[in-house]
Amino acid sequence: MNTENKNASKEQSRRNFIKSTTLATAGFMIVPRFVLGGKGFLAPSDRLLLAGIGVGGQGESDINAIVSGGKTDVSFLCDVDDRRAANSIKKFPKAKYYKDYRKLLDKEAKNIDAVMVSTPDHTHAQIAMAAMQLGKHVYVQKPLAHDIYEARMLTEAAKKYKVVTQMGNQGASGDGVRRLQEWYDAGKIGKVHTVYVWTNRPVWPQGISWPTTKAPIPPELDWDLWLGSAPYKDYVDKLVPFNWRGWWDFGTGAIGDMGCHLFEPPFKILGLDTPISVECSVGSVYVDEFKRAYLPESCPPSSHVTMTFNPTPKTKGEVRIHWMDGGIKPARPEELGANEKLGDNGVLFIGTKGKMICETYGKNPKLLPLSKNDNDNTKISIKRVPGQEIGHYTQFAEAAIAGYGKMELSSPFEIAGPLTETLLIANLAIRGTDIQRLDAAGKVTYPGRDIKMIWDKNTMRVTNFEEANQFVKRTYREGWTLGV
Template identity: 75%
Template sequence: MMEEKKDSAAINSRRNFIKTAGLAAAGFMIVPRHVLGGRGFLAPSDRLMVAGIGVGGKGESNLAKIYNGGKSEIAFLCDVDDRRAANSVKAFPKAKYYRDYREMLDKEQKSIDAVVVSTPDHNHAMIAMAAMQLGKHVYVEKPLTHDIYEARKLREAAERYKVVTQMGNQGSSGEGVRQLQEWLDDGQIGKVHTVYCWTNRPTWPQGLLWPSTPGVVPAELDWDLWLGSAPYKPYIEKLVPFNWRGWWDYGTGAIGDMGAHLVEPSVKVLGLDTPLDVQCSVGTLYLDEFKRGYFPDSCPPSSHVIMTFEKTKKTKGNLKMHWMDGGIKPERPEELLPNESFGDNGVLFEGTKGKMMCGVYGANPKLLPLTRNNEVRTKKKLPRVPGDVDGHYTQWAEAAIAGYGKIQLSSPFDVAGPLTETLLIANLAIRGTDVPRTKADGKVIYPGRDIKLLWDKQNMRVTNFDEVNQYVKREYRKDWSLGI
């Protein structure tokens, strides 16, 4: 593994290179890619040279859509699991393949313009930060980060290094969110006071104890590199490629997976900041009829989180947002007829004059009752992203080619960062339900199950239950660093 000193040396070397190359370029009309690429500029005729990190599953589809947009060349691939990478390697046979992203960035930095990060949640931030410090544009799969601290630091870094950023919540580029905003701006449902977001996720195991029997690491998987920033644990069966989502060391649970697609429409439409406070209840599993299961390593099987947001021009006072997962749903709105679908995943806005709802990505927006959709005609006032949801990828590539600040994006880090913080603040309440406290008489209690957590945004901490602040910023494993 590279030491942090070596990472710092690479960054300084890159900065010195850019400074020298920039001075040399002053006398030339045509400037090579490797001179300008690291500073966020490309020759106008160039295609974006992209490196994918985590190229199986969602990474595979991300790269395919970025490539199919016609603006990008997939030049480098990196994955710790050769099995997962196989389809991307076949799709892009000219791309050079690496297992360790640090080696790739160190050796190929002059040839890379942008990086797509599609790894498990726990490694998003340090990879994205390393790329940005080299002046690379970054596209990071949702959720942006695993921790609140990381989200704040990535947002600051995007501005500091002047790179083009986008989080992979493609619904933010969709028609649906814009339609919802136009209805709201047109006064169709009045001022919003309550929002419900619900999902049938998780579709992976949660509410578990870490297995005591280790598995056999597949020959194609580098388990140490997969762990990355997370604490070392022996490999277990079926964790890879998807079930990691249910373990706190790696994933962020159902709201981390789906919140960027379901919470995002209301945050954008209503102009919400991060929550003022959060409370929750969680589904329980029982070890026996008297004792509740205690599973601090794993997300609960279901949860209901209530967040309070400060009043905006589009809300009636402070707004209450309900997040429900594990198949829990709010009461069907009375305007919805008995056989009209409510959906396994959705968002419901309740206003002073009416209601509206949508599905994942803000798709299929509807006014309630549904008959109103045949009657209401609201003018389109907001610009659309060409290609709708799939245009999210092309938008980022075109913005990277144009250079920092030239093209408006749907989910740059100054937008995605606070949204991610919101999702992870909800997770503080969820995780807090399994934080024990021992009283003077030796009795163990769980105070986080019965209180409302008060959030101090400026200082990134809960002010009335200090035990959960350990999850705001986790400790990375030795030899791994956020690089700041």
């Protein structure tokens, strides 16, 4: 048989194999890559078989976005709330549906290439870790984890298990961040020493006591699974699907929600690592005519956190980043005209020679004063991600198909991990302000307020205020584990 006929025979055999192999549980005619040739093997179809975990709201949006890239098939759906999953179930009728991600991964691992995690913050790490330990590529919504320890473990696991990873801070793939980088590298504003980052979040209740009246659990919701590793609490009305963000047991507050989107530009542009110190002030809550209070169960209504970072090759000295939420904003830059708006969410870079500003995702980057942008001729020198924010999903799918280490990603865990740790270190300081002690006279004091907490990256500890370290790694509810 000549070479041409041999190749034709091989191609026909390959086609016959694909055609005859069926994933009965999912109704697909596509075989995961590792079934055919082990981890990293390219599927003949060059398509990614995805399991979506948390498929309502943001999860529904995430799945639709990755499918729109044309390289992904949704094989499985998983959600603890049938109401939230309804739209995705309807759109992907061939995808088998589970409520418990543990059962999904246990039964269907051989039929999955990648897992997309779009659940509440307190469940990100356990799901992502379980998937990575099975050799699955993972896309995890921001923030990467609920605790500093979890973020560090996920970062190390991605390298250990050699899987493709991406965090869902889509602005990391946007043109705006890259334009800001080009301006900075061209010396347009000199060396940055101070950055202000602000948001109008929270737009959900914070600074409140846990409701005393429990509500009936909706029949479509598995409340125990929703709680996962968090301490058991009775179900309360309006916590699901969104207001959990304001409670430390489940969410990470305003900085957890928006920080990954807003810190991305300074983190990437300045080449920052985790901070060396953090200090903060937080808004208190009115209780009665003579008393204001801080409620340790709930994130505060507003905060101002100052983080100090070591110098990098991109900076002249230490860098300070000011985080402001609850509607707090920095003073208007003097270069901004009287009627030129600062915006509800943004980032302001202050350099030795000038300033630049952007919005969430790094969008609408501008040099200050704004007149500088009229004649800007800075060359495009950084490769763009096709599709920008939507391309963030396609980038992950293509990298997962290619295999670990084959393609560059905008927010792999090696980058997303330290970024997430930084935000959670800020939260550690915020939560530290609520720690109480009794002095010799029996008066309640708050030793964590008005101090600078010194952070040791290697040991993952605050070195000068031991009580704050209880927030580095939380205790999981019995029956739940991170698996490390």
